[in-house]
Amino acid sequence: xxxxxxxxxxxxxxxxxxxxxxxxxxxxxxxxxxxxxxxxxxxxxxxxxxxxxxxxxxxxxxxxxxxxxxxxxxxxxxxxxxxxxxxxxxxxxxxxxxxxxxxxxxxxxxxxxxxxxxxxxxxxxxxxxxxxxxxxxxxxxxxxxxxxxxxxxxxxxxxxxxxxxxxxxxxxxxxxxxxxxxxxxxxxxxxxxxxxxxxxxxxxxxxxxxxxxxxxxxxxxxxxxxxxxxxxxxxxxxxxxxxxxxxxxxxxxxxxxxxxxxxxxxxxxxxxxxxxxxxxxxxxxxxxxxxxxxxxxxxxxxxxxxxxxxxxxxxxxxxxxxxxxxxxxxxxxxxxxxxxxxxxxxxxxxxxxxxxxxxxxxxxxxxxxxxxxxxxxxxxxxxxxxxxxxxxxxxxxxxxxxxxxxxxxxxxxxxxxxxxxxxxxxxxxxxxxx
Ligand SMILES: [Zn+2]
Numbered sequence: 001x002x003x004x005x006x007x008x009x010x011x012x013x014x015x016x017x018x019x020x021x022x023x024x025x026x027x028x029x030x031x032x033x034x035x036x037x038x039x040x041x042x043x044x045x046x047x048x049x050x051x052x053x054x055x056x057x058x059x060x061x062x063x064x065x066x067x068x069x070x071x072x073x074x075x076x077x078x079x080x081x082x083x084x085x086x087x088x089x090x091x092x093x094x095x096x097x098x099x100x101x102x103x104x105x106x107x108x109x110x111x112x113x114x115x116x117x118x119x120x121x122x123x124x125x126x127x128x129x130x131x132x133x134x135x136x137x138x139x140x141x142x143x144x145x146x147x148x149x150x151x152x153x154x155x156x157x158x159x160x161x162x163x164x165x166x167x168x169x170x171x172x173x174x175x176x177x178x179x180x181x182x183x184x185x186x187x188x189x190x191x192x193x194x195x196x197x198x199x200x201x202x203x204x205x206x207x208x209x210x211x212x213x214x215x216x217x218x219x220x221x222x223x224x225x226x227x228x229x230x231x232x233x234x235x236x237x238x239x240x241x242x243x244x245x246x247x248x249x250x251x252x253x254x255x256x257x258x259x260x261x262x263x264x265x266x267x268x269x270x271x272x273x274x275x276x277x278x279x280x281x282x283x284x285x286x287x288x289x290x291x292x293x294x295x296x297x298x299x300x301x302x303x304x305x306x307x308x309x310x311x312x313x314x315x316x317x318x319x320x321x322x323x324x325x326x327x328x329x330x331x332x333x334x335x336x337x338x339x340x341x342x343x344x345x346x347x348x349x350x351x352x353x354x355x356x357x358x359x360x361x362x363x364x365x366x367x368x369x370x371x372x373x374x375x376x377x378x379x380x381x382x383x384x385x386x387x388x389x390x391x392x393x394x395x396x397x398x399x400x401x402x403x404x405x406x407x408x409x410x411x412x413x414x415x416x417x418x419x420x421x422x423x424x425x426x427x428x429x430x431x432x433x434x
Contacts, residue, residue, distance in 0.1 A: 042237025042416040043158035043186070047193055048142060049212055050201040053150040057090045060137065062130035067102050069120030077104045077114065087125065091147060092117065098146050122200065124154075129217075136216025144200035152201045153214060160212060161186055161232045162220065167211040168252075169387055171228055177390045178231035179400035183413065184385045185210055186232075187240040187250035194247070207355070235400065237416025240408055242271065248411055252385035255284045257362040257378020260407060261326045266347065266361075266383050274326060274383060276407050280392035281378065287388075291357045291374040298372055302334060305352050306342060313337035318365050318372060320346075328382060329361045347381065384408065 052058075065077050065085045077085050088103040100118040105111065123143040130137040132151075140154030155163075161182055165171075169181045188210060189203060196202040205212040219225065240248045248271055251263060258281055262274035281287060293301075299314035306312070314337050321331040329346040336342065344352070346361040363376030385407040393403045401413055 043156065043161065043232070045157050045193070046140070046154050047157050047160050047189060047203065048201045049153045049155060049160060049203045049205050051137070051151045051153050051205050053145075054148045055145075055151060056148055057088065058132065058143075058151055059086060059088045060125065060130055060132050060141070061086050061107070062125075062127040062137075065125060065127035065130075067116060067118065068124045068126075069100070069118040069122070085127075089123065089125075089143060091145070091149060093147075100143065136214050136219070138214050142200065150201065153205075155214065157186070157189065158232060158236075159214070160189065162225070162228055163212040163214055164189070164210045165231055166215070166225065166228045167213055171224055173391050174394035175227055175231060176398060176400045176403065177387075177394035178227060179235050180385060180390050180394075180403040181252070181387070182231045182235045183238050183240065183400065183404060184250040184252045186235070186238065187247050188252075190239055190247045191249040239414060240404065241412045241414050243410075245412075248272070248408070250385065250408065250411075251381065251383040252387060252407075253380025253382055254386075255281055255287060255360075255377075255379040255388040256382050256386035257281055257287070257360055257376070259326050259382075260384065260386060261323070261328050261382040263383050265323050265326065265328070265330070266381050272384050272408065273410055276386070276389075276409070278386055278389040278392075281386065281388055283392055284379070284388040286359070286379065288377055289359050289375070289379075291353070291359075291376075292371050293353065293374075294371045295369075301352055305344070305348075315372075317367060320365065326382070327362060329363060 061084055063082065063084055065087060067077065067087070077087070084107050086105040086107060088105070090101045090103075092099045092101045097119060100116075100120070100123045102116040102118065102123070103112050104114040104116070106113060121144065125141045125143070126139060128139060130139060130141065138153045138155045138159065142152040142154055144150050144152060164185045165178055165182050168185065169178060171178070192209060193202045203209040203212075215225065220229070240250050242248050249263075249269075251267075251272060256276070256278050258278055260274045260276040260278070263269050263272040265274070295315060299312070302308075302315060303312040316335045316337045319333040319335065320329045321333065322328070323330045329349075331346060332344050332349045334342045334344065350358045350361060358374055358376070360376050360378035360380060360382060362378050362382070363374045366373045366375070385404070390403050390407070393406065394400075398406075404411075404413055
């Protein structure tokens with residue numbers, strides 16, 4: 001164990017040296033170097049989450065703010081300690097080089113106290129009680145981009161998970177359901193942190209990855225949040241591993257519609273086998289849905305999707321190819337009025353029509369002279385954990401590890417104390433799933 005930890009530290013040191021000018025090192029140097037011990041505890045590692053992008057200006061407020069480019073030394077802004085500071089961050093192009101322009105002001109006064117120009121690709125801001133408008137932000141922020149830029153949060157994994165669990169599952173649901181959700185979200189995040197280790201941000205804060213919002217200290221003390229905090233802390237560090245002991249990108253979705261799918265069938269990536277049967281899924285009040293679209297509107301959307309020329313003649317009919325094992329649509333074949341056919345992957349078809357409208361890829365199509373009607377079941381891509389099924393299992397008394405074994409067959413659930421160790425026998429926090 002000691003040797004493993006030593007090797008990990010050594011590996012970390014080598015990695016730091018290798019990516020000295022990369023964004024992760026800037027962030028780690030600044031935030032985590034002094035806290036190397038803390039970083040070794042479960043859920044204390046820093047995750048970089050993109051909160052917003054395409055920005056040309058952003059205004060943030062906070063206390064004890066410090067700004068830093070790529071240099072080792074952080075520069076405190078000029079206000080006396082304790083006073084609130086306002087930073088307005090923009091990009092400035094001069095002689096072909098992009099600079100960060102940081103204007104420092106006091107609340108209630110539009111007079112500039114100071115202006116900094118920083119000529120590095122990334123800018124970090126650290127401080128306390130940071131806000132953007134009414135939205136609380138974490139204490140570590142990273143800005144990245146050229147003409148327009150992204151606002152990236154540097155958040156402890158634990159605090160990130162509070163935000164994700166509370167946004168991804170209703171907090172009124174049973175504790176064991178929230179715990180299963182916390183483990184799935186942690187596994188997904190850790191897999192993405194590894195995959196995007198050297199990118200400015202590792203996760204989007206939207207449905208593209210996991211929906212996340214920083215709750216700020218005040219909201220975190222709200223009694224309603226205590227169940228979320230319990231769900232994360234009682235599963236602290238627990239993740240799902242594959243046969244090679246790698247953390248798995250543990251996808252999850254709202255409602256499988258009766259049966260889950262494999263990641264291979266839906267995303268073309270290995271990892272999750274699917275095939276879990278959920279007799280309880282009609283418990284979702286929106287389990288069955290219809291979506292209607294006129295021929296004209298569908299033709300318009302398809303024309304845009306195919307980047308077709310003006311002569312695009314419109315849709316004659318739609319046919320589907322079904323995944324044999326799980327009754328999900330794999331591809332939609334569009335027959336155009338000139339007799340040609342084009343094929344779209346079902347997930348792209350959903351993206352084109354809207355994920356909220358075409359709620360899953362379990363649907364049938366009826367067509368009339370004027371419109372197409374899609375009738376389906378379920379909500380979401382159908383891979384991994386099904387949230388409505390999770391709720392039903394927890395209501396029937398299932399524990400979080402039993403729920404996870406239902407939705408992630410073949411994976412292993414591991415607790416942090418042996419996560420960094422090869423030894424794994426006889427631990428009651430460890431489960432092999434059939
Ligand atoms: Zn389900």
